[in-house]
Amino acid sequence: MVILTSSMKEHPQPTPPPPTPNLAALAPSPPATVHVRNLTTTLTRAGHDAWNRAGKAQPCQLSATVAFASGFDAAAATDALGGGDTVHYGTLSKALLARAARFDADECGGKDRSASLLGEGVKVTGSAVFEEGGSGKVEGWARALEVSRLRVPTLVGVNDNERLAKQFVVATVTVEGFTRQEDVYTEIEALVVKAMEESSFETLEALGAHLAERVLTSKWHQDEWQVCIKMEKPTAVPMADCPIVEVRATLASLKRAKAAGAS
Template structure:
């Protein structure tokens, strides 16, 4: 009797990428642009509003491109980027049509989010569900990617217009596959609200206490599990906290912002929040100083306990 497979690990994106630090061959597509008509929420958290969507995918193979390198032709050891692009666009189209209520009501189901699009693309490419199980319990050999030859796959769905003060939002799923078997051994899920530009009172110098200056904040939530879209709520909480704050250091501001995100009633166990802050006007001869803060609920509890002891 075969030994049961180890459980699927859910880890952070950096830790997952460390499982495959130097892939011998990789095919990527970046910012493949399409339009979402029904899935996802816009910058005002409205469902069912048409908006641009960008898909990126990175396929890291377990072995080099032997056929292409030796014979200058495509073989089973790679995937053509044109075919990959067409498959991704077709999958997004199916997610918009096949997951839609039929007949459509007056307003689309508000629970249809970016996650639904990402899951469709992931499953269509691999034949593997996000929990690591094969679709229908069968073989994944009929899907575009042969996961037995893939070491790491990453798919990102971005909405560049879904932020009021930032450069957009994105949801990324990455998976590491066991070489030879195709079993998904680890996965990572990250939600990012990118480059929020918020006037903030922050700084230790006398002049910095006189007026607000722009701080550019990027908030990444690792360990994000499939659920409703939360990016507009995260942006709202972060912007409000920055507007109301008056810290002297970016370090203290970052800790405060991470704590605010983790204090949300919708925060899930296992979230790790990374806040990256840039202060463009602080150092005239540099683009900006940058400070990053990472926190979990557990780390905040430890720090609180240490501070009161």
């Protein structure tokens, strides 16, 4: 399954993007938003499938969120659209599908991602903040790749019984600052799965740091990447859904950690 979340307008990419959460500083607490969630279509050229094969038809879900600098004053007062302070979600949906269709017809396609072998799907999120006034000028933008909820048998835990057999760890890998145009999500997934299968850490904290380092030092990495590894251990706490540990790292933070450990 593909889950593509995108902004309404294309935006230039003159400099490496910041992590997606940092955009909140440019557009804090928008007073009004319109969402379209999980609009389903089928794409053939949206990257490779889970076996890294091109040209395979795959289900795709498109979502969009439009946040406004001011509220729905005109729409609320007149109980009608067209006042310029909102967007028709039906029109937004049609625009998303039309854009996806144009992309799929373009032989240069391949910027979006497709299915996952061991996870729930792959997601690409594009976000942008535009100047007020309708100029279309971009104040900030971000792009992230997520491989969602990989279920991998992993030897991890501090208890004696946990050292006897593997248990499922559910890992979500998010790469902020992802601007590569070629498909590498299958390689990243395979890298993470192999590292988890071969590991034997006692703590999720150590496992997360190891996985982040493997992604950040892979041959596909970009210097501006920030990697977040979210790990769930469903069998660890019987009276809870699961404990969750998140590890976030960059190349710079890895170097600082190694330097601190060596001193």
